[in-house]
Amino acid sequence: MLNWTGKLIGAALGLYFGGPVGAALGILLGNAFDKTQARRAQGDIGGGSKGVLQTAFFQATFLVMGKVAKADGRVSEQEIEIARHVMARMGLSERQRLEAMSLFNEGKDPEFSIETVLTDLADVIGRRATLAQIFLEVQLQVAYSDGQLTVNERNVLQTISNYLGINRIQFEIIHQRIRAQMHFSEGQHQQQPRSSQSQLANAYQILGVSASSSDAELKKAYRRLMNQHHPDKLVAKGLPEEMMSIAKEKTQEIQTAYERVRKARKAA
Structure with missing residues (x-):
């Protein structure tokens, strides 16, 4: 009626x-x-039902991912690969994978506008700031999949931030952390590892502290990040359960960075 x-x-x-x-x-x-x-x-506004939020998050993730990948005019093999990698990490069923690829392709369409998608996502997320940050982190990883961030990609990411209530300072903090995480992860898996000092600097940046920070400040920053990325807490807030593995990887990266800093401090 x-x-x-x-x-x-x-x-x-x-x-x-x-x-x-x-x-x-x-x-x-x-x-x-x-x-x-x-x-x-219907529970669609102000952080409605968990099912509605999870569906909106899932759909927005791949629609916006397509937009980010296409932002520089072409979709690289690396961007397609990371989209597939995200789907693989989520353990999607064949039906879900086909839906995700369909959403990704829809987002790549030059005529597709992400404003409506982001408005709806912001409505259902409500005040769950952590979910907004996780969403931005995933899109940043896609943008950096080819090793660089173009002006057009940055503009799309800024649009995402604006709609999800992430200010410029918060954006830069998240941006620098994701970039450091990618460099840190690459350094660990390279046959010729990056220099110890370079890896240590990346570890500090992941944790959002400097080498001059006290041990207490270091531990506080570590605990805050672990709490923000805790898989069970994120799913309880509305993160799709399929993305729990991605959240687990985040906590593992934070844990590894923290141990790297602690080891360096003990050695000093």
Whole structure:
């Protein structure tokens, strides 16, 4: 049954205060009110039901991933590979994998606009800032899959941040942490490992502290990051269960970086 409450009240108030023009404006505002109320009733707004949030997060992840991959004009093999890698880490069923690839391809379309997707995602995330940050981290990894961040890719990432309520300072902190994580991970798996000092610097950056930070500050930063990326807590907040493995990898990376710093400090 359609909800006409907002439109009727809006029209009445508009007509009373502004005549026919006011009535028309009142109907438009009332219509927006009705839509909002309908979505709220379905649990779509302000951090609605867990199932709605998980579905929205899953769909937005691959739609926006396609947009990020296409931002520089072409989709590289590395970007396609990391999209497949994310799907593999999520352990998707064949049906889910096909859906994810369909969403990814839809996002690549030059005519596709991510604004509506991000607006809807922001609505269901509500005040769950950690989920917004996790979403941005995944997209940053896609953008950096070819080893660099182009201007167009950065612009898309800034758009994501703006819609999800992540300010510029927070964006840069997350950006630097993800870049350091990628360099740190690459350094561990290379046949000719990066220099010890380079890896140590990356470890500090992952934790968001400097070499001059006290042991207490180091431990506090480590615990905060582990708490933010704890898989069970993220799933409880609405992260799709399929993405739990990705959250686990994040905590393992943070743990490894922390141990690297602690080892260096003990040796000193």
